Amino acid sequence: MDDLNWDKVETIIDEVLSLPEEKRYTYIEETCGHNQRLKDEVTQLVESIFDSEGWLKDLKDHKHEFYDDVSEDLKSLSSTQDFVGQQVGSYTIKEKIGQGGMGLIYLAEHTDDNFSHQVAIKIIRDGQATKTNIQRFRREQRILASLNHPGIAQLYDGGIIDKETPYIIMEYVCGIPITKYCRKHNCSIEKRIDLFKQVLEAVRYAHENLVIHRDLKPDNILVDESGQIKILDFGISKLLEDEHNLSLTKTGARLLTPKYAAPEQIKETNITTATDLYSLGVIFYELLSNRPPFDLDDCTTYQAEQIILNQAPTKPSSRCSDNHLSEALRGDLNAIALKAIRKEPNQRYRVATEFLEDLNNYLKGLPISARTDSFQYRSYKFIGRHKQSLTAAAFIFILIIGLTGFYTWKIAEERNHARVEAQKAENISNFLLTLFESSHPSNSGPEDITARELLQEGRQKADQIIDEAMQANMLSVIGQAYAKLGYRDSALTILNQSKDLIKRTHGQESLEYATINFDIGNTYDVYADLALPFYQKSYNIRSELLGKNHLRSAESLLQIGKTHNNLGNTDSARYYLERSEDIIAKSTTPNPSIELEVDQEIARLYYYSKDYQKAEEAYLELLSRPKDNLQTDSLAISRWNQNLAWVYIRQQQFDKAVPYLEKALLITESLLGKGHEKTLKARNDLAGVNSDLGNLERFQSLSEENIEYTIEQYGNTHKMTCQANSAYGLQLTLYKIFDKGEKYLRQALEICSSAMGSNHIWTAFANAALSANLEFNNKPEASLKYFNEGQKIFKNNSAKLNRVNKRQISILLRLYNEVDPSSKDRIESYSNLLAEDDS
Structure with missing residues (x-):
């Protein structure tokens, strides 16, 4: 590059970027003339810009940043290494x-x-x-x-x-882009929809695994010779769980393809699953009409962006030159395509399942959500589905009356039968749960059988039941009881056994199967990423069998929203909670329990959205409600106290948080026992606030109680015990109480090695934490030994780092920065681990 004039290169590229594609290389040829060196460099740079899955905006403002990022030596760009034969x-x-x-x-x-x-x-x-x-x-x-x-x-x-x-x-996928495939084979509308449904199924799978593609376009969706679609190139996708690192953009360079980019990508705002659904909507529009919704080929980047942001797309039917095709697209297909590319994310399809449902309903002749839900429209769809058999208006009238009477009687009969069955199951469940609660440690004397022993006995009896359907029901109740007592691993084992039985006896599309998935999601609780697919499955089945406006569907939507809340996906949480709230508000059957749960989840939404004033008001309102329909010291009230305390903690108002945490601890101890997972969490929160207030004696007392009760609940070789010792030892180290901290950190290392093995990430962290304590306490040789051991394990497990591990490493970094910022090598080492995890 040294012998080239950058200003000249820049001037040529500026002009090329404003030209349509077919004129770019002619302009380069004419402008560069016989200067082959200049021609090569300009051509390579232009290809880099347009091949980078996005366009540069305001190139002059960012030329040096772009130039440095593309190559330190432009010469190397034009001499790309050839790997053929290697x-x-x-x-x-x-x-x-x-x-x-x-x-x-x-x-x-x-x-x-x-x-x-x-x-x-x-x-x-x-x-x-x-x-x-x-x-x-x-x-x-x-x-x-x-x-x-x-x-x-x-x-x-x-x-x-x-x-x-x-x-x-x-x-290796030997195929062609989906749009070219459909044109080449002159596919019918139904065939195009079937292919597109394959795409939606694949994207739904990716979304359920917390992956957003962010650059869906025909070139990334190939169809092979057998008609199977394959989605390629997840190179710029974003993991949903990485919620706090939303942007992969750089100033001046966005990784997107404008023709298929959603408005929020153009504006560089929050990317969600609805972003992928927009891109799919553009592709669907193109599949239907053989033309995209906007003509952008002759536009500059700025003009294209303004069109995407501000111009309303016309109906696909109006873009067709074929009158027969145009007629076929009118109505439902127009509505589906236009809903998919709405500019407001909350107005388009938010999840692939909704898009699929509308396409399936269209193919079946059923009403779709994208159309106005009027009597006239539904009647039209009904007649359309039965037009072969409805030959006269009189027959239509008689048929409608007859069907209405028959199905009214049939639904009433099935509803009564369902109520009998539900009452029977509820009686069994209530009896068992009452029996379990009566044996709870808080109600049992020293001679009484423990709840866990009773559960084990109940499970043995359940295994002897011959009727698999009844056995599944019993195991489900026992599994839920294990979960209520805090034994999550045992609960999941039993619930999955129940799930297998239900799958065999009732099938995967039954309401029983929906319920067991819902219960498994509840058991995962705080492990939101694991709970989400189970709640989603329960909603898919319930909405299909009971309808989208049924309270059971609302219940599943509520839990999906709650899970997104736990994941920090506030936009998705708000969407599902509002859907649930809307269904509940329109229901003719009041359900105070689910209404209350929606209200408390919206309060949590305010908290996660950092609207602390509204969160405080919402929790105070919940706590002020009459207790007529609530157990005075219920777990719900404990949760509200604890959550309100965290509203104050986030605002550094620790003194305000203390009384609410004290109340939460008192309730959970009395209801669940001192070693229950929720009680341990409440006590740990209270210890942390006392630490922040400088009440070290109270902090140590609560922390040591927590370790004692953790051992009682889980034993001395469990990961929970390892975590409790490790967290307390690190906190003592931060307060420079080194010897006591060393004691607990050594216990943590011993437990981790025993419980999870010497090569586990938690063992790596225990080594690293003990190393930090020893270094701060002037024991450098011992510190180095544990540091090296931790590093070795971290490197062996680098691909398995998750958000929990990331938080642990962040705590180590905080320790070094606050206690001994001179430890540059260790700070750099842990920073690199975090950077690799972020990548």
Whole structure:
């Protein structure tokens, strides 16, 4: 680049960016003339810009940042390394088949005497291996590895070439973009919808596994010769669980394809599952009409953005040149396509399931959610479904009257039968739960049988029941009782046994199957990422069998919203909670219990949205309600006290939090016992606030009580005991109570090694925590030993780091920064672990 004039290069590129695609290279040829060096550099830079899965905005304002990011030496950009013929693992690269903004894609082959196998290998191309791009590349590798669906290209392997160039080996997909496939085979509307439903199923699977694609477009959705779709390139997708690192954008460069980008991507605001649904909506529109909703080919970047943000799309039917096709699209298909590309995320399809439901209803001739729900519309759909048999108006009238009378009688009969069955199940459940509660430790004398012993006896009796349906019901109740007593692992084992029986006796689309999924989701509780798919499954079944406006459907939506609350996805939480609240408000059957749960979840939503004033008002209102319909010291009241305390803690008003935490602890101790998981949490919160207020004696007393009761509840070799010792030891270290802290940290290390093994991440953290304590206490040799051991385990487990581990490492960083900021090597080491996890 040294012998080139950057201003001249920039001027040419500025002009090229404003030209339509077919005129760009002609302009470069004419402008550069015989200067081959200049022509090569401009061409390479333009290709990098448009291949980077996005366009640059305001290039002049960001030219140096872009130039540095693309390559420190522009010369290297034009001399990209050729990997053809090179060996990568057990594969030989045969030919280049494609490229993206940072990756070259090759066809490679594994051939020996036993078999021959073709794969696609993606490699960061020479000049693009910046730290940021390598992090994105590694993220793509991890995301693809976590997805296993027939509609998503599979990841086989990955590694590093020449110690600096990452690669991934992926399934080779021999196919063409879905839009080209439909045009080439002249697919019917029904065939196009069937293909698109495959896409929605794959995207739904990815969303349920907490992955957003963020760059869905026809080139990333291929159809092979058998008609199977494959979604490619998750290189710029975002894990939903990584809620606090929403943006992968850089100033001046957005990783998106404008033609299929949602308005929120253009505005660089919050990305959600609805963003992918918008891109799919554009693709669906194009599949229907053979044209996109907006003509952007001759637009500048700014003009394209303004159209996407401000211009209302016309109906797909009005974009068709074929009158027959245009007629077929009128009505439902127009409505579905336009709903999918609404500019407001909360007005379009929020989850793939909703999009699928409307397409399935269209194919069945049923009403769709995208149309106005009027009597005239529903009547029209009914007649359309039965037009072969309805030959005269008189027959229509008689049929409607007859069907109405028959189904009214049938529904009433089934409802009465369901009530009898529900009452029978409720009587059994109530009897068992009452029996379990009567044996609760808080109600039992020293000679009484314990609740856990009674549960074990109940499980043994349940295993002897011959009727599998009844056995499933009994196991479900026993599993819930285990969960209520805080034995989550045992509860999940029993509930999954019940689930298998229900699957065999009632099927996977039954209300019983929906209920057991709901109960398993409840048992996971705070492990929201694990609970979410079970709640989603329960909603899918209930809404299909009972209808979307049924209270049971609302109950599942409520729990989905609650789970998104726990994950920090406040937009998604608000969406599901408002849907649930709307169904409950319209219900003719009052249900104070579920109404109360929605109210308290909305209070939590305010808290997670950091609207602390509204959260405080909501919790105070809940606590002020009459207790006529509530147990005075119920767990709900305990939760409200605890949550209100956290509203004050977040505002550093620790003194205000104390009385509410004291109340919460008193209630949970009296109802659940001193060693229950919820009681341990309440006591731990109270200890933390006393620590923040400088009440060290009270802090130590509560923390040591917690360790004592944790051992009583879980034993001395359980991960919960390890965590309690570790957290307390670290806090003592922060207060420079080193010897006592060392004692608890050594106990934590011993328990972790015994309970989870010497190569577990928690064991790594226990080593690291003990190392920090020893270093601060002037024991450098012993400290180094445990530090090295922890580092070795961390490196062996780097791919398994999760948010809990990330918080643990953040605590270590806080310790070093507050107690001994001179430990540069250790601060850097733990910072790198966090950076790799973020990537």
